[in-house]
Amino acid sequence: MYRFIVFILSLMLFAGCDQTPTGRDQLALMPDTMMADFGRQTFLQMQQQTPVSDDEAANQEVQCVATQILAHLANRFPGNALPQRWEIVVFADPSPNAFALPGGKIGVNEGLLAVAASDDQLAAVIGHEVGHVLARHSNERLTQQLGIRTVLFLVGMFSEGDADSERIIQALGMGAQLGIALPFSRAHEEEADLMGLELMASAGFDPRESVQLWKNMAATGSGQLPEFLSTHPNPGSRIGALEEKMQVALPLYQKATPAECEPQ
Ligand SMILES: [Zn+2]
Numbered sequence: 001m002y003r004f005i006v007f008i009l010s011l012m013l014f015a016g017c018d019q020t021p022t023g024r025d026q027l028a029l030m031p032d033t034m035m036a037d038f039g040r041q042t043f044l045q046m047q048q049q050t051p052v053s054d055d056e057a058a059n060q061e062v063q064c065v066a067t068q069i070l071a072h073l074a075n076r077f078p079g080n081a082l083p084q085r086w087e088i089v090v091f092a093d094p095s096p097n098a099f100a101l102p103g104g105k106i107g108v109n110e111g112l113l114a115v116a117a118s119d120d121q122l123a124a125v126i127g128h129e130v131g132h133v134l135a136r137h138s139n140e141r142l143t144q145q146l147g148i149r150t151v152l153f154l155v156g157m158f159s160e161g162d163a164d165s166e167r168i169i170q171a172l173g174m175g176a177q178l179g180i181a182l183p184f185s186r187a188h189e190e191e192a193d194l195m196g197l198e199l200m201a202s203a204g205f206d207p208r209e210s211v212q213l214w215k216n217m218a219a220t221g222s223g224q225l226p227e228f229l230s231t232h233p234n235p236g237s238r239i240g241a242l243e244e245k246m247q248v249a250l251p252l253y254q255k256a257t258p259a260e261c262e263p264q
Contacts, residue, residue, distance in 0.1 A: 020135040021077040022191055028139035029151045032081065034158055034168070035139050036103030041166070043087070043105040053090035053110050062090050062108050064261035065122050065205075069130060072202040077195070080134055088126070096220055100129035102138045115216045119261045120200070120209035127196030127203075135195065137188040190241055197242060197249045204259035207249035211239050 018026045053059060066088045073082060083104025094111040101107075106129045108122075116122040132138070143151050154168055184192070193210075201207040218235040 020191060021080050021195060022135070024135075024187075024191065026136070026140050027143055027148075028136045029143045029148065029155060030139045031155060031158055032102070032136070032139065034154075035136075035142070036083065037164075037166070039101035039103035039105050039138070043089075043101055043103075043107070046091075046107065047089065051092045053092040055090070055092075055110060058110055058113050059090050061113070061119065061122065061261055062088060062126070065119055065259075066106070066126050068203045068205075068259045068261070069123060069126055069199050072199060073130065073134070076199055076202045077134060083133065096217065098125050098129055100132040100138075102133065102136070104133055106130070106133070115220055116213055117216060118209060119259065120205045121213040121216070123200040123203065123205035123259070124196055124207075124210035124213045127199040127205075128192045129196075130199060131192035131195030132184060132188065135188070135191055137184050137192070141184065141188070190238070193238060193242060194245050197245055198252060201249040201252035202256055204253070204256040207242075207246060207253050210242050214239050214242070 018028055020026050066086070070086055083102075086104040086106070088106045088108065091107055091109050093109040095109055096111045096115040098106070098108045098112050106126065108125070108129075112125060113122065116125055146154070157168065158164075197207050197210055200210065214235050
């Protein structure tokens with residue numbers, strides 16, 4: 001028990017120092033290995049529920065844009081722990097949506113490609129989703145949802161080897177979704193937007209196209225709520241924030257080699 005308490009105290013000390021890549025203070029206490037397990041299980045479930053796209057052009061475009069963005073991650077946001085492996089999957093789903101799960105799992109629906117009219121616009125979406133992963137938003141949200149006491153109890157079980165993530169999920173009786181596929185808060189959306197903007201620009205995608213993407217999204221007016229619009233009642237504020245950040249993003253873009261993802 002004593003060991004457990006010391007462990008908790010040291011954890012809380014460390015937690016106080018946690019910052020996201022944009023410098024925002026963050027309380028995200030779940031072990032990242034456990035979060036990656038949750039992400040992997042949820043992603044598998046999603047692939048059982050929704051077929052993966054066999055549209056070759058769509059797959060090629062998404063993989064190409066994602067590869068270029070991921071290649072610039074370590075340079076743009078150095079010193080951040082990166083997932084061991086990224087996995088980006090296109091789903092045969094007509095709703096214009098995309099999502100990110102901890103552990104580097106990203107889903108893009110076919111329907112999104114009808115709204116993201118160019119590689120630059122698609123890069124804005126993928127950059128945004130990568131931003132959620134890198135800033136550990138799922139971890140932060142789950143820490144808030146469960147409360148610090150529950151989280152620390154789980155962390156203790158996990159680190160002492162008493163339970164693996166699957167048993168913890170069962171014990172919580174929450175199913176593998178565990179709320180990690182829920183919409184993010186507005187603060188998380190804005191942070192992901194700004195990280196995505198810098199990422200796309202460093203990878204050679206025109207950051208100004210992000211503004212056009214959100215305009216396209218707002219114009220679809222489909223009753224569906226995409227992950228990245230769900231907590232933004234006002235697309236204008238999102239566009240305003242992006243335009244403000246453009247003076248940082250544009251020079252990055254001008255220095256970068258223009259990205260190429262032409263269909264073959
Ligand atoms: Zn988002």
